[in-house]
Amino acid sequence: MNSIFANPEKSIAAKLIIATGLLIVVFSFLFWYATLKKQEQDIMSIAVKYGDSFVNFAKESTHNSMLSLDKTQTQRILENLSTPEGVQRVKIFDHKGNVEFSSDQEEVGNEVDINSMSCRGCHTDPVTGTLSPSPKKWSKYKDKKGSTSLKIVSQIYNDVSCSSASCHVHPEEQKILGFVETDLSLALLDEALFKQGLALTAYVIIFVIAVSLFLGIINYKIVTNPVHKLSDGMKQVAGGDLDHPVQIDSIDEIGVLASTFNSMIKDLKAAAGQKARWTQTLEEEVAKKTEEIKRTQTGLIQTEKLASLGRMAAGVAHEINNPLTGVVTFAHLMRQRCKPGSDDAEDLDVIIEQAERCAKIIKNLLTFARATPSEKGKIHINNVITKTMTLVKNQEKFHNVKFHMDLADANLVTDGDGTQFQQICLNMFLNAADAMNLRGDITVKTHQVEEKDKPFVETIFTDTGSGIKEEDLPKLFEPFFTTKPVDKGTGLGLSITHGIVKHLGGSIRVKSTLGQGTSFFVRLPLIKQEI
Amino acid sequence: MKKVLVIDDEPIVRLSSKRTLAPEGYDVTLADSGREGIEILERETFDVILLDLKMPDMSGIDVLKVIMEKWPGTKVIIVTGYSTVDTAVESLRLGAYNHIEKPFTPNSLLAAVKEVFDKKD
Ligand SMILES: Nc1ncnc2c1ncn2[C@@H]1O[C@H](COP(=O)(O)OP(=O)(O)O)[C@@H](O)[C@H]1O
Numbered sequence: 001m002n003s004i005f006a007n008p009e010k011s012i013a014a015k016l017i018i019a020t021g022l023l024i025v026v027f028s029f030l031f032w033y034a035t036l037k038k039q040e041q042d043i044m045s046i047a048v049k050y051g052d053s054f055v056n057f058a059k060e061s062t063h064n065s066m067l068s069l070d071k072t073q074t075q076r077i078l079e080n081l082s083t084p085e086g087v088q089r090v091k092i093f094d095h096k097g098n099v100e101f102s103s104d105q106e107e108v109g110n111e112v113d114i115n116s117m118s119c120r121g122c123h124t125d126p127v128t129g130t131l132s133p134s135p136k137k138w139s140k141y142k143d144k145k146g147s148t149s150l151k152i153v154s155q156i157y158n159d160v161s162c163s164s165a166s167c168h169v170h171p172e173e174q175k176i177l178g179f180v181e182t183d184l185s186l187a188l189l190d191e192a193l194f195k196q197g198l199a200l201t202a203y204v205i206i207f208v209i210a211v212s213l214f215l216g217i218i219n220y221k222i223v224t225n226p227v228h229k230l231s232d233g234m235k236q237v238a239g240g241d242l243d244h245p246v247q248i249d250s251i252d253e254i255g256v257l258a259s260t261f262n263s264m265i266k267d268l269k270a271a272a273g274q275k276a277r278w279t280q281t282l283e284e285e286v287a288k289k290t291e292e293i294k295r296t297q298t299g300l301i302q303t304e305k306l307a308s309l310g311r312m313a314a315g316v317a318h319e320i321n322n323p324l325t326g327v328v329t330f331a332h333l334m335r336q337r338c339k340p341g342s343d344d345a346e347d348l349d350v351i352i353e354q355a356e357r358c359a360k361i362i363k364n365l366l367t368f369a370r371a372t373p374s375e376k377g378k379i380h381i382n383n384v385i386t387k388t389m390t391l392v393k394n395q396e397k398f399h400n401v402k403f404h405m406d407l408a409d410a411n412l413v414t415d416g417d418g419t420q421f422q423q424i425c426l427n428m429f430l431n432a433a434d435a436m437n438l439r440g441d442i443t444v445k446t447h448q449v450e451e452k453d454k455p456f457v458e459t460i461f462t463d464t465g466s467g468i469k470e471e472d473l474p475k476l477f478e479p480f481f482t483t484k485p486v487d488k489g490t491g492l493g494l495s496i497t498h499g500i501v502k503h504l505g506g507s508i509r510v511k512s513t514l515g516q517g518t519s520f521f522v523r524l525p526l527i528k529q530e531i
Numbered sequence: 532m533k534k535v536l537v538i539d540d541e542p543i544v545r546l547s548s549k550r551t552l553a554p555e556g557y558d559v560t561l562a563d564s565g566r567e568g569i570e571i572l573e574r575e576t577f578d579v580i581l582l583d584l585k586m587p588d589m590s591g592i593d594v595l596k597v598i599m600e601k602w603p604g605t606k607v608i609i610v611t612g613y614s615t616v617d618t619a620v621e622s623l624r625l626g627a628y629n630h631i632e633k634p635f636t637p638n639s640l641l642a643a644v645k646e647v648f649d650k651k652d
Pocket residue numbers: 427431432435463465466467468476481482483484488489490491492493494495518
């Protein structure tokens with residue numbers, strides 16, 4: 001609690017305590033002062049009342065001796081009256097201020113001071129006798145010992161017994177015969193008042209201290225402590241710790257603030273979690289994209305590899321054509337010179353046959369390597385497929401193959417050279433026939449697909465052949481990859497197909513189940529479709 | 532005498548052509564480059580010219596252009612290793628009479644050459 005008063009301008013609690021404390025002190029002081037005054041007043045009015053009774057008693061006591069004009073008796077009564085403790089003096093003076101009797105004998109014969117309260121209590125001007133509108137019959141003063149004294153003055157009226165008395169001292173017209181004045185000591189009351197004041201002061205001080213303490217504790221409990229907890233909590237949150245809600249169970253404003261703060265922490269935590277999840281998703285997304293890029297890159301490298309292989313193959317093929325011309329020519333020439341049916345003739349036939357095979361391989365290689373399409377044009381996918389199918393159907397190789405056409409109704413068109421797509425179809429049909437041992441079904445389906453928001457025409461070639469072994473799949477599109485016997489496969493068909501598809505801006509995929517069949521998916525960019 | 536000029540940088544192709552055509556009664560002259568072929572053409576005229584497209588210093592297309600400019604109407608048969616439609620169309624457009632693919636057989640070569648004379652007659 002000390003700390004909050006070190007810098008009061010920085011502490012709500014200190015401000016509150018100081019403000020309420022000040023208020024309490026001021027009000028307590030006012031209360032204390034008012035109470036003291038009131039007590040004094042009450043006591044005074046009681047004192048005055050008793051004083052009045054005493055004065056009346058004095059008047060009564062002296063009435064007879066006065067009537068009988070017994071001055072000694074009157075003097076004696078006054079002396080007797082002043083014997084009790086507290087009665088300081090009793091005197092009687094006439095309207096002119098001459099002291100006629102007094103418990104203090106020395107005073108007798110003196111004149112009452114015209115400016116004293118004894119005269120001025122009733123007369124604003126004692127000389128002319130002007131009466132005050134609010135006469136005052138008593139006054140309070142400090143005596144020589146310093147204690148409070150009460151002076152009471154009372155008129156002695158000219159009642160019937162006086163005016164009709166045998167002495168005839170006072171005429172009937174005289175209303176007031178004189179005054180009884182008494183001085184009463186209030187020392188005892190002073191003491192009582194002082195003691196009471198002391199007690200009151202003590203009570204007030206204790207009250208102030210107790211209330212201040214109580215307020216301080218309350219303040220500390222309901223303001224300082226929770227506010228500290230809140231600010232600590234906020235510091236923690238600022239430091240990034242979202243796991244410690246503020247423990248304030250009250251339902252007052254600070255409690256509400258705390259619960260709002262806690263729900264804010266909860267939201268923050270949720271947001272942080274969300275952020276973490278997003279980061280995670282983002283990372284996953286990045287990883288996915290990276291993987292995609294890697295795959296594309298691998299694909300590109302693969303394509304690049306195929307292309308450079310193609311260029312190399314083309315160069316080699318071209319060079320081989322020349323010596324091959326020699327081989328073919330001279331074999332033929334020799335063959336012509338041989339006797340038909342001779343061993344030499346048969347041997348030369350083998351040479352010629354093999355040389356022609358070489359020529360065929362080279363031709364394939366050159367087709368594969370041909371980078372640019374010979375003609376720019378439009379490929380009408382369905383037309384080319386049907387045409388190619390009719391072309392091969394009549395060949396012996398396809399006599400036991402059944403074709404199923406599942407072609408799109410629309411006329412799907414892509415950019416390119418029709419013969420190139422024909423070559424693709426041809427390769428697909430030849431491979432399918434081989435895979436099915438020349439017996440089975442080939443299904444060709446065409447339809448439109450979307451890839452990355454771009455339209456493509458997809459042609460699916462499905463056969464009921466042997467299928468492709470898992471380990472062969474990655475090598476499928478490489479030039480010279482073949483599983484066929486030496487005299488049957490060149491391993492160029494699919495690489496040519498791949499090259500053409502790539503060139504046309506498309507893609508080729510394969511799906512195969514061993515023992516059941518294979519599907520090739522050829523996608524080419526769709527430029528238009530005519531219904 | 533039916534005169535044939537073979538322009539090819541490959542000795543084996545020149546030899547093959549000569550050995551195929553000579554026995555059939557053609558007078559075969561050989562040139563191992565486009566430049567030499569044109570030099571020969573400056574002195575003599577030929578009924579048929581066999582022209583290779585892929586040669587080192589002067590390409591067959593360039594030689595064809597010169598021939599067609601200087602001696603229009605000359606029958607030139609293009610002999611090429613890669614008979615793409617492109618080059619075939621290009622050479623035909625430039626005035627070549629025909630084209631055959633390498634490797635050729637004696638029969639295909641003879642047929643192509645013979646066609647020129649058959650048309651002529
Ligand atoms: N439809 C198919 N069914 C099964 N295997 C196939 C099919 N198409 C291609 N293949 C496999 O791919 C290899 C390469 O095919 P390709 O490039 O056309 O060369 P080739 O047909 O000369 O072998 C084939 O040898 C074969 O093993």
